[in-house]
Amino acid sequence: MRIGVLLLSVEDKPRQTTFTVAWARKAVAEVAAFFHAQSGGRVSPTFEVKDWQEAPFTAAEWHALGTGAAQAVADALGFSLASYDHVVAVIDEPASDWGTTPGTTTFIAAKRFSPSLLCHELGHRFKAADAWAEVNGVMTRYEDPWCVMGTFGHMYTVPGLAGAGTAGLDQSGPGMCVPNLLRTGWLDPEAGGAVHDLTDAAGVFHPGGVVVELTAQTGAPGALTASGTLAVKVADVIVEYRVRRDGGADRGLPNPGRWVVAHRCPEGDPLPELADAFPAEVGTWKVLGEDNVFDIFDAGPLQILVMAVNKEAGTVRLAFSRRPARPPDKVGVGTSDGVFVFIPGVGIKPIPPHSPLVGIVERVAAVHTLHQAQLLATEAELPALTERARTAVADLANSLTRVSPEPTPSPLEEARALIADVRHNGTPLDDTALASIESALAAAATRADSDR
Known part of the structure; x- marks a missing residue:
């Protein structure tokens, strides 16, 4: 695939970046290596980067041209794009940001022109899709850090690209x-x-x-x-x-x-x-x-x-x-409401989240999981898994020693007890007592929110 790269400014706005055509050629060389490796040699793009040129348009006119802007610039400046399979138009003007790839043209703001973003945009040309991840409980576009089709993922600094005027533009990766x-x-x-x-x-x-x-x-x-x-x-x-x-x-x-x-x-x-x-x-x-x-x-x-x-x-x-x-024989399942334990002949027993027994059940599950893993392990794998199981058993034993024979009160019950102590026993309502009540009420409120 032959890719032409146009470095463009506009008539009525000064450039926002200072990188040179030589720097841009180093950047696209990193992109070419990325696609060759990721495709297993099936794609080996070659780039031709033209030196900076001023498009004969104002910023407003550039935006009004839409997806035909690159062809309009080529026509106005008297050169052909016909020899390219794909065109990348890098535009240096204040209102442009990030990038987009409609069909066989990619538009990228010069202030975002990094190997990582160019890999992302060209990925769309090869039918790769934006990668999503959950943010605050909502699945969100671009937030997957493990794919170049996300944004701001686990990137690295490209040797030879860091320098004056290229802050933030020297990043590439991760893979697809x-x-x-x-x-x-x-x-x-x-x-x-x-x-x-x-x-x-x-x-x-x-x-x-x-x-x-x-x-x-x-x-x-x-x-x-x-x-x-x-x-x-x-x-x-x-x-x-x-x-x-x-x-x-x-x-x-x-x-x-x-x-x-x-x-x-x-x-x-x-x-x-x-x-x-x-x-x-x-x-x-x-x-x-x-x-x-x-x-x-x-x-x-x-x-x-x-x-x-x-x-x-x-x-x-x-x-x-x-x-x-x-139906399982025995199940301990963690939820926002604590743990439910199912015992044949006894039924389901809920354990509230404030109980230390929640941690006991979770540690029992950890030991059981590691025991099952050992049943499948090879001889070479057994020592490491056995050591992990030994640590899990010790953790379980330690947690059992900390369990009180008396029930653990809920945060709301703790708050009520503190208030009753102040009301009936005349306990001074000093800063320490107030802080204890506030802490208990906050924990109770958090619990109530999780129940809604």
């Missing part, structure tokens, strides 16, 4: 998430078992689940390159393994540098949504969503547990499991 690699067609889920589909696998409902080894995802494998399994699909969830490596698009990932990343991508839905991400450390796990102990007719949410990490090979072994759609 697997759902977008699938959308572009660069990643073939059938080729070499690149995507392991467990949607209909009965084993995920067995104790411990199914163990799959994932290779760190660095883009689509080359057409003749064996990749190993890059992702696991369970219904609408796609799970991948991402590793921070020198020279790669993910070199900006946060510590510890090895992460399990899960996206939801429902059938027919073009927008990948971040479900969760957690460090790839032996014995850690995540449950994607909340289980509902009262809903015995549907399977529980997906649980992902890290069985082993091979840093040298760049692989991770993950166990995938779900509660089957039938």
Whole structure:
């Protein structure tokens, strides 16, 4: 793909940036390397960057031209865009911001012209979709930090681009998430078992689940390159393994540098949504969503547990499991209302959130999860998992020693007791007593809000 890049200013406004055409050529070289790597060599764009030119239009006229602005500039200045497969118009005027890619033209504000944003915009040309993530309980466009199709993700500073007049423009990365690699067609889920589909696998409902080894995802494998399994699909969830490596698009990932990343991508839905991400450390796990102990007719949410990490090979072994759609023998389920424990012959026992027994149940669940993992572990994986289980058992034992034989009052009961003490026993209402009452009432109010 041949891409022309126009660096443009307007007649009636001074430039806002100071970067040169030489700097821009270095920036697009980073973009070319990104797409070559992410596509597994299927896409190797070449860029021709023209030096800065003043468009024969005012800022208002530029905006009025809309998506035809790049062609209008070419016509006015007497050069052709016909030899390009795609055109990037970089406009340096105050009102322009961010970027957009309608069809075969990308418009980017000069003050945002970073390799990361150009990778994002050109990603749309290859059918990649904006990546979403939850912010304050609302799924929000661009907020996925694990995909270049989000914004302000886990980026890195490109060597040679930092300098005067380029603050904030020297960033690139991260790589594309697997759902977008699938959308572009660069990643073939059938080729070499690149995507392991467990949607209909009965084993995920067995104790411990199914163990799959994932290779760190660095883009689509080359057409003749064996990749190993890059992702696991369970219904609408796609799970991948991402590793921070020198020279790669993910070199900006946060510590510890090895992460399990899960996206939801429902059938027919073009927008990948971040479900969760957690460090790839032996014995850690995540449950994607909340289980509902009262809903015995549907399977529980997906649980992902890290069985082993091979840093040298760049692989991770993950166990995938779900509660089957039938009444469980024993279940402890965490909710905003504390924990419900179901015991055959006894029924469901709710434990309020202020009770220390909530922590006991959660620690019992942790020990049980690690015990199940050991049943599936290889001989090499057992020592690390056993050590994690030993720590979990010690944590459970310590928490049991702190449980009082007397019930723990709720925050509201504590506030009432403090007020009664002041009223009936004449306890001085000093700052300390007031602070205690206010704290108890605040906790009670928080509890009431969560109940609504």
